[in-house]
Amino acid sequence: MSQSVTTPEPITASHIRTILSQHGYRITSPRQRIVEQALLHDRPFTAEQLVAELRNHEDGSESNIGRATIYRTLEILASMDVLSRVIQPGGHAAYVVDAPGHRHHLVCSQCSATVAFTSCPIDELVQDLIADTQFQIHDHMLEVFGLCPECQPPTNGT
Amino acid sequence: MSQSVTTPEPITASHIRTILSQHGYRITSPRQRIVEQALLHDRPFTAEQLVAELRNHEDGSESNIGRATIYRTLEILASMDVLSRVIQPGGHAAYVVDAPGHRHHLVCSQCSATVAFTSCPIDELVQDLIADTQFQIHDHMLEVFGLCPECQPPTNGT
DNA sequence: ACCAATAGTGAGACATTGTGTCAATACTGA
DNA sequence: TCAGTATTGACACAATGTCTCACTATTGGT
Numbered sequence: 454m455s456q457s458v459t460t461p462e463p464i465t466a467s468h469i470r471t472i473l474s475q476h477g478y479r480i481t482s483p484r485q486r487i488v489e490q491a492l493l494h495d496r497p498f499t500a501e502q503l504v505a506e507l508r509n510h511e512d513g514s515e516s517n518i519g520r521a522t523i524y525r526t527l528e529i530l531a532s533m534d535v536l537s538r539v540i541q542p543g544g545h546a547a548y549v550v551d552a553p554g555h556r557h558h559l560v561c562s563q564c565s566a567t568v569a570f571t572s573c574p575i576d577e578l579v580q581d582l583i584a585d586t587q588f589q590i591h592d593h594m595l596e597v598f599g600l601c602p603e604c605q606p607p608t609n610g611t
Numbered sequence: 612m613s614q615s616v617t618t619p620e621p622i623t624a625s626h627i628r629t630i631l632s633q634h635g636y637r638i639t640s641p642r643q644r645i646v647e648q649a650l651l652h653d654r655p656f657t658a659e660q661l662v663a664e665l666r667n668h669e670d671g672s673e674s675n676i677g678r679a680t681i682y683r684t685l686e687i688l689a690s691m692d693v694l695s696r697v698i699q700p701g702g703h704a705a706y707v708v709d710a711p712g713h714r715h716h717l718v719c720s721q722c723s724a725t726v727a728f729t730s731c732p733i734d735e736l737v738q739d740l741i742a743d744t745q746f747q748i749h750d751h752m753l754e755v756f757g758l759c760p761e762c763q764p765p766t767n768g769t
Numbered sequence: 770a771c772c773a774a775t776a777g778t779g780a781g782a783c784a785t786t787g788t789g790t791c792a793a794t795a796c797t798g799a
Numbered sequence: 800t801c802a803g804t805a806t807t808g809a810c811a812c813a814a815t816g817t818c819t820c821a822c823t824a825t826t827g828g829t
Contacts, residue, residue, distance in 0.1 A: 479796055479805060501786065519808035524787065540698060540752065545786090559740055559748070568744050574732045575753070582717055582755065586726050590717070590757035594698060595733070597740060599748035637776060637825055659815065677779035682816065703815090 464535065464550060466492060472533055483518045487526045496565045497539055497547035497558075500524050540596055541565070561601035622708060624650060627693055634691055641676045645684045654723045655697055655705035655716075658682050698754050699723065719759035 469488050470480050478484070490506055491498070500523055507518045527548055530536040537551040539558050549558065549567055559568040579590050627646045628638050636642070648664055649656070658681055665676045685706055688694040695709040697716050707716065707725055717726040737748050 481796070481806065483807070499786085517808075519810095520786095521788075521790095521809085522807055525806090559744060559746055561746070562749065568740075568746070570736075570740065572736060572739070574736045575755070578728075578730060578732045579755070581730070582726075582728065586717060587760040588717055588719070588726070588757040589763055590755055591720065592757070593753065593755040595751065595753050597733070597737070597748055597751040599746040599750070602745040605747055635776095639777065639825070641778070657815085675779075677781095678815095679780085679817075679819095680778055683777085 464492070469530070469535055472535060473529075476533055478529060483522050484526050486518060487523055488530070491527075491530070491536065491548070491550055494550065496567045497541060497549045497560065499545065499547045500527055503527070537569075539567070540594070557595045557597070559597045559599065561604055562598050563600055563604040566601040566603070622650070622693065627688070630691055630693060631687075636687060641680050642684050644676060645681055646688070649685075649688070649694065649706070649708055652708065654725045655699060655707045655718065657703065657705045658685055661685070697725075698752070715753045715755070717755045717757065719762055720756050721758060721762040724759040724761070 466485065466488050469492075470485070473480060473484065486507060487503065490503055503523050504518075504520050507523065527536060531538050531548065535550070536548040537558070539547055539549055539560070541547050541560065547565075549569070551569055557570055557573060559570060561567070573595065575593060575595065579593075582588060583590060624643065624646050627650075628643070631642065632638060644665060645661065648661055661681050662676075662678050665681065685694060689696050689706065693708070694706040695716070697705055697707055697718070699705050699718065705723075707727070709727060715728055715731060717728060719725070731753065733751060733753065737751075740746060741748060
C-alpha cells in the first residue's frame with residue numbers, strides 16, 4: 454500500500470504531555486488546552502486561528518489564554534517535532550500536527566487539506582548542488598500545492 | 612560541468628521595461644527606479660529593504676516612492692516572472708531577480724547569497740503523490756538552505 | 770503638441786502577525 | 800504545606816503588508 458503518503462498513527466494529547474515533561478516542560482492547563490485544540494485540526498492552522506478559537510470557549514470558561522502563550526507553546530511543540538511549521542500557498546506560516554520525521558506536505562490550495570509525505574527526492578540534487586557550488590547544505594523546504602479530490606471541478610460529464 | 616546551477620544571462624532594466632509594456636503596464640518613473648534598484652541586488656531583498664533604499668536617495672532627489680507602490684510593483688514584477696518570491700531560512704519572504712523559468716534557490720543561511728537552479732527532481736514524486744492522493748498538483752515550492760563557501764567555518768587545520 | 774481618459778501614485782490609516790516585558794500565578798518536588 | 804521557579808497574561812511594541820482616495824502623470828488619438 455501507499456507507504457509514501459499516509460500518516461496513519463495519530464498522536465494523542467497524553468502522548469504530547471509525556472513528550473512535554475520528558476523535555477522538562479511543565480504540564481500546565483493552558484498548554485493542555487492548546488494541545489487539545491491543536492489536535493482538533495486535521496489541516497494547517499495558524500497561530501491566530503488558535504488564539505481566536507481559545508478565546509470563544511463555548512463551555513463558559515472565561516479564562517483567556519494570552520496570545521504570547523499560544524505563540525510560545527506552538528514554538529515549543531514545533532521544536533519537539535509534535536507540530537510542523539508549513540508555508541501556505543499564499544506565503545503565510547501555519548502549523549500541522551505531525552508525527553516526528555515527516556517533513557513535507559501536499560496542501561490543497563482551496564481548502565487547505567493536507568497530506569504529509571516522507572519521501573524526499575532531493576538527495577541527488579543536493580549532491581549536484583554541493584559539487585557545483587561548494588555550499589554546505591543543511592536544510593531544505595519542500596511544499597507541494599494542488600487541489601484535493603473534493604475541491605477539483607467535476608469532469609464535465611453531466 | 613555545472614549546467615544546472617548558474618544564471619548566466621542577467622536581465623536589464625530596458626528589457627524589463629519592454630516586458631512591462633508588453634503586459635499593458637505603463638512605464639512610470641517610480642517603476643523604473645524600483646526596477647533599477649532591484650537590479651542592484653544579487654541576493655534576495657525584502658520589500659522593506661527597497662523601501663528604505665529608495666527613501667535615502669543620495670542624489671538629492673527628494674521624491675519618495677510610497678510603500679504601497681513598491682509592494683505593488685514587486686508583485687507585478689513577480690507575476691511577470693521577472694522576480695521570484697523566495698522564502699528565507701527564517702520564514703520571511705523576499706524577492707530575487709531571476710530569469711524566467713528558474714524556480715528554485717539555494718540560499719546561504721548566513722549571508723543570504725543565493726544561487727538559482729533549474730533542475731527539479733520532484734516530477735517522479737509528483738506522479739507518486741497523484742497516484743496515492745488523487746490530488747491535482749499545480750505547484751510546489753523548493754528552497755535549499757546551507758552555508759556558502761565564504762561563510763563556512765575554516766576546516767580546523769592548524 | 771494638446772487633451773481627455775485612466776492607470777498609477779503617495780500618504781497614512783489600518784490589519785495582521787509576531788516578539789518582549791514584567792508582575793502575578795501556578796506547578797513541582799521536597 | 801511550602802518555597803522556588805517556570806509559566807502566564809496583558810499589553811506595548813515592531814515588522815510587514817493592505818486599502819483607500821484624492822491627486823498626478825502617462826498614453827493614445829487628434
